[in-house]
Amino acid sequence: MHRFVTRSRGQALIETALVLPLFLIVMFLVVWGLQVGVLGERVELVARYGGMVSARINPYQQYSVYAAYSAASGAPLPTSCVTPPSGLVTNGGPLAAPASPTQPFWQPSAGSTATSAICGKALENSSALSAPMLLGRTAITVEAANDTPAALVGIIGSQRRRVATLNQFESPDMATLIGCYGELQAAFEHSVDPSTDASATTIPSVIGAPAAGPLSLSCGS
Amino acid sequence: MFLTRHSRGQTLPIWSMGICAALALAFTAVQYGEVLRWQVRAQNAADAAAVAALSVQTQTWNQQLALVYAASVEEWRIKNLLNALQAAAYADPGCTNGGANCQAAYDTLKQQYYRAVQRYTTDVQLVSRTSQYSFGQAVSDARAIVAALQAHCGESGGGDCAFSYNVVAVQPRATVNDVEQAAGIWVVNNGTTANVNQDFMPAQIEIVTCAKKAPAVPSFLNFQPPTFTAIGRAAATSAMVTQEWIQPGTIVNPITGSPFQPAETLGLTNTTATGPNTGSSNWNWFAIAYGGNSAKAYPTFDAYSMKVTGPEFSAATGWWNAIPIKPFSGALDMGKVTCTAS
Numbered sequence: 001m002h003r004f005v006t007r008s009r010g011q012a013l014i015e016t017a018l019v020l021p022l023f024l025i026v027m028f029l030v031v032w033g034l035q036v037g038v039l040g041e042r043v044e045l046v047a048r049y050g051g052m053v054s055a056r057i058n059p060y061q062q063y064s065v066y067a068a069y070s071a072a073s074g075a076p077l078p079t080s081c082v083t084p085p086s087g088l089v090t091n092g093g094p095l096a097a098p099a100s101p102t103q104p105f106w107q108p109s110a111g112s113t114a115t116s117a118i119c120g121k122a123l124e125n126s127s128a129l130s131a132p133m134l135l136g137r138t139a140i141t142v143e144a145a146n147d148t149p150a151a152l153v154g155i156i157g158s159q160r161r162r163v164a165t166l167n168q169f170e171s172p173d174m175a176t177l178i179g180c181y182g183e184l185q186a187a188f189e190h191s192v193d194p195s196t197d198a199s200a201t202t203i204p205s206v207i208g209a210p211a212a213g214p215l216s217l218s219c220g221s
Numbered sequence: 222m223f224l225t226r227h228s229r230g231q232t233l234p235i236w237s238m239g240i241c242a243a244l245a246l247a248f249t250a251v252q253y254g255e256v257l258r259w260q261v262r263a264q265n266a267a268d269a270a271a272v273a274a275l276s277v278q279t280q281t282w283n284q285q286l287a288l289v290y291a292a293s294v295e296e297w298r299i300k301n302l303l304n305a306l307q308a309a310a311y312a313d314p315g316c317t318n319g320g321a322n323c324q325a326a327y328d329t330l331k332q333q334y335y336r337a338v339q340r341y342t343t344d345v346q347l348v349s350r351t352s353q354y355s356f357g358q359a360v361s362d363a364r365a366i367v368a369a370l371q372a373h374c375g376e377s378g379g380g381d382c383a384f385s386y387n388v389v390a391v392q393p394r395a396t397v398n399d400v401e402q403a404a405g406i407w408v409v410n411n412g413t414t415a416n417v418n419q420d421f422m423p424a425q426i427e428i429v430t431c432a433k434k435a436p437a438v439p440s441f442l443n444f445q446p447p448t449f450t451a452i453g454r455a456a457a458t459s460a461m462v463t464q465e466w467i468q469p470g471t472i473v474n475p476i477t478g479s480p481f482q483p484a485e486t487l488g489l490t491n492t493t494a495t496g497p498n499t500g501s502s503n504w505n506w507f508a509i510a511y512g513g514n515s516a517k518a519y520p521t522f523d524a525y526s527m528k529v530t531g532p533e534f535s536a537a538t539g540w541w542n543a544i545p546i547k548p549f550s551g552a553l554d555m556g557k558v559t560c561t562a563s
Contacts, residue, residue, distance in 0.1 A: 197336060
């Protein structure tokens, strides 16, 4: 018995030395899991708020008599298209965070954040629609990455990239509407600027019956 | 004493329990992060779909408003042309210009009048076409748009393929504001709620996106976590997002540097200003001015007042877009919600 006790002396140290690295790796996994989880949620939120802001950054430029005049005269106002600031991922963007900036522990890897927005229109021509319709569209992409703890690089790679994509929609702006409905464009332009009306002069006929049917779409997506 | 002697120095069981606890923590962290991410993604998909669905109603109304504006410009032109025709027919001093040219002015004005009426007819017929869009069509189209987002998911104009899109309700918005003139100023919600024909009622829609997601870590120490359900619930309504009151005859277009709607001489070169004194200048029957009067804002009332000093063409317009609102259908009945399984 005495010999047994003697031989087991120091065993705790050996066991600890053997297991501690494994324990630390698992703890790094916890840290990494938390960071990746938070970043995954945050890129989705940036896509969400970036998309909402992009769609409504300048409603007067999108929907106004001014926009209609400009579009009808062939010089449409540019479609508002705002890329979500990459600082939103780190809480340092122009949209102020309610609290102080995110602590370094939760920040993505330096230089890993990228955002983009592509604005345009989408044509929906499903047979279930009463007529082909346009949608204003902003395709938002937000991505960022976490560095993997060195102890885990061999297992799960050096970085974990999180990407959020979102198609945000809105009512097409006046430039799109007037540019895509030829009848609307011609009628508006000729009425506000009669010099553009090159049609022959005839004695107007009486309206027999109110016209029906949607305006014809004259552009693609 | 026997146990103590045997267990002296043995920390392996404690370390094992610690590692198991840490693994459980790691599993929970990864799993919770995934749940949060998918919840936000589901909400994003629902919000985008709700707004897209009502964009059909709003764009039809924006078409109609643009055409009504064009028709109103034409109406003002026709009104002035009729005045000018009458003045020329009676040899108004403004067109005699020495006594010989009122007939020529009359003929020119008649041609202009015909053309204006032609354009006005076109405008009115197009207004007719866009104004026949019924609320029933808006409901049907909203559902069709949501179905199209699902069908074309993953494409440039589609939705998120990870989710099932469910239309919970499409209905007229419960309340609309009353806008009226009181004591010379425009006031919002000053009287009874507007009674609007249902075909011109703003719609509201509620959408649920749903997906059953497998856990990020399928199993852990014989524990198999269940799939979790990511649900996005969003609503939107058609709303007038910009409102304008514009005097296009005086307000300058920043692109052209001229008023949006500059004065028109109607091709007449042999006329001079004449007619009644409007208080600011002599009125020329043979030109079309879109005019303007002084207006004053009352920020404390959210209202405007205007003193009329002369003829004026002004327009109050409102342009529509779909905007997010709070879901309105009450408790969600998950029995009616389809969830994508993955």
